[in-house]
Amino acid sequence: MNLLAIESSCDETAAAVVEDGRTVRSNTIASQADMHAVYGGVVPEIASRKHIEAIAALTDRALADAGVSKADLDAVAVTYAPGLIGAVLVGVNFAKAAAYGLGIPLIPVHHVRGHIAANYIAHPDLEPPFLCLCVSGGNTLIVDVRDYTEMEVLGSTRDDAAGECFDKAARVLGLGYPGGAPLDALAQGGDDRKYDLPRAQIHGAPLDMSFSGLKTAVLNLVHNAAQKGESLDLPGLAASFAAAVSDTLIPRTMEAARRLGYGKVAVAGGVAANSRIRADLERACAASGDRLYLPPLALCGDNAAMIGCQGYYEYLAGCRAGMDLNACATRDIGEG
Ligand code: KG4
Numbered sequence: 001m002n003l004l005a006i007e008s009s010c011d012e013t014a015a016a017v018v019e020d021g022r023t024v025r026s027n028t029i030a031s032q033a034d035m036h037a038v039y040g041g042v043v044p045e046i047a048s049r050k051h052i053e054a055i056a057a058l059t060d061r062a063l064a065d066a067g068v069s070k071a072d073l074d075a076v077a078v079t080y081a082p083g084l085i086g087a088v089l090v091g092v093n094f095a096k097a098a099a100y101g102l103g104i105p106l107i108p109v110h111h112v113r114g115h116i117a118a119n120y121i122a123h124p125d126l127e128p129p130f131l132c133l134c135v136s137g138g139n140t141l142i143v144d145v146r147d148y149t150e151m152e153v154l155g156s157t158r159d160d161a162a163g164e165c166f167d168k169a170a171r172v173l174g175l176g177y178p179g180g181a182p183l184d185a186l187a188q189g190g191d192d193r194k195y196d197l198p199r200a201q202i203h204g205a206p207l208d209m210s211f212s213g214l215k216t217a218v219l220n221l222v223h224n225a226a227q228k229g230e231s232l233d234l235p236g237l238a239a240s241f242a243a244a245v246s247d248t249l250i251p252r253t254m255e256a257a258r259r260l261g262y263g264k265v266a267v268a269g270g271v272a273a274n275s276r277i278r279a280d281l282e283r284a285c286a287a288s289g290d291r292l293y294l295p296p297l298a299l300c301g302d303n304a305a306m307i308g309c310q311g312y313y314e315y316l317a318g319c320r321a322g323m324d325l326n327a328c329a330t331r332d333i334g335e336g
Contacts, residue, residue: 077311
């Protein structure tokens, strides 16, 4: 079964052809990151316009790369939530037109379910149930993946996502947008105990997280140093920051894994590319005996192959959308 998959929830326009869920026949991405870098973050209106410009040609390329004609497609899968509403709408409307024009089913896919599914592509043996830490620019969730289409959030951030925190810390250090990868590079070889940064705990909600205090602490540290004319140990600050994020994510992930007892832990989303988080998870899973599933860096960030993979499992579960499908800015992963 060939699925055409479309993703446009933030600043990446993406189209892919995925066969039977786990075989990626093509995976094309047009990133707008350079466009938004001038502003230090994603400008939603620009994102929507750039999706409109890119989506048709990108889909043609995905079909050509896959060696598949429109007549060979069996369904269209599309990210319909969560994301920047104007951006998601572009993908949803394009996918609706494609499905209607070709007379094939339309499958709505939750973006974070897609991130989780990137692990199915990378690890052919992985099957639910497992515990997944989902960390991206817009979401930070600890998810009980009971089945391909049955999930429950066990813990989440109360404010900023981990990726948002990386991007804002990187911005104040002049590292550009998106700042997660350059901040990760800067941290290599830095002293992770150089700066004492906060690790927030939420009373009565041991699996929930908060990153806004950490973000503010970094901003204050940098501004205070600038006002006093003091120089900072930048690799030390980057390493201390990555350690604070990791110390917030990993113990909660491992506690959730312990409670569920599945013996399988996966990671998903753009921040899953972070070297400190990957190394800490490897250590923690080696100690607990859980098997760890890490997606390759190319499948951590937004892409359409992951949407095609999850779309296949949604299709098998009977999920279909009509021409009244709407985009949603927010939606619980458990609702699908
Ligand atoms: O999954 P993604 O591409 O988009 C969303 O669905 O949000 O994630 C993008 C986020 C950005 O915040 C980016 O800075 C972060 O992932 N990121 C990283 C790294 N690579 C990308 N954060 C930390 N370390 C990295 N190596």
